[in-house]
Amino acid sequence: MKRLNKQCLVCGGEFLPKNVASVYCSPKCSKKAYKQKMLRLKKEEEIKVLAGKIPENKAFLSVPEAGILFGVAKRTLYRLVSQGEIPSVNLGIRLVRIDRSVMAEMFGPARSLPQPESAPKKKLYSLEKEDCYSIGEIAERFQISEGSVYNHIRKYSIPTRQIGKYVYAPKMEIDNLYNGNDFI
Ligand SMILES: [Zn+2]
Incomplete structure (x- = not known):
């Protein structure tokens, strides 16, 4: 031949x-x-390491986090967000958050990663006043309305505590919800 x-x-x-x-x-x-x-x-190994650092139960992802977990280029995600193709919560410049479930709907399941052995997890949050933000503080700190804060707290079952006429939520849980590493 x-x-x-x-x-x-x-x-x-x-x-x-x-x-x-x-x-x-x-x-x-x-x-x-x-x-x-x-x-x-x-590079794949590095991505695995980065993805492994994103908590599995994190509902709101930063754009870099969403990109890593769902294997989509950051540039593409920023474009889709700015075009409104992906609904997002905009907490300010570089603080765009995307709902993980929306990503899964659009791009399929996240990379499956070996999750660290989950020993019965101790609840890490404390409801002591000094470890909490009031709802007003959260709204101001993350530039969102108090109504949205209450919605997210309900939706993601974040524990709260009422002291006097203020409602408090653990800083750790709130930071985990609204912060994401935008710089990875
Ligand atoms: Zn050649």
Whole structure:
């Protein structure tokens, strides 16, 4: 059978393959492909580490977090958010938050990651006043209305405590809800 030219996967040049399995035109392209593969594996490993740091129960994701978990480019997400294709909560510049469930609807399940062994988790929050924000403080700190704060607290079952005429919620839970690392 007559051998036909193939197209090199690296440089795109045509070459006459030595055998049916050849996909690179030269040792140079073959080496380059190997290097690229190693880089890709390293990057995948880094992504795994970053994704592993995002709490599994985090409902509101920053754009970088959503990108990592769902394998979508940040640029694409920012565009979709600004076009209104992805509904988002905008808490200010660089504080766009995307609902994790919306991402799952649009892009399918998040990367499956080995979750750390979950020993029966101790509740980490404290309802002592000094460990809490009042609803008013939350609204001011994160630039959202008190009504939205109450909605989120209900929706995500965040514990609250009433002291006098103010309602308090644990700082840790609130920070986890509204903060995200925008700089990873
Ligand atoms: Zn080549």
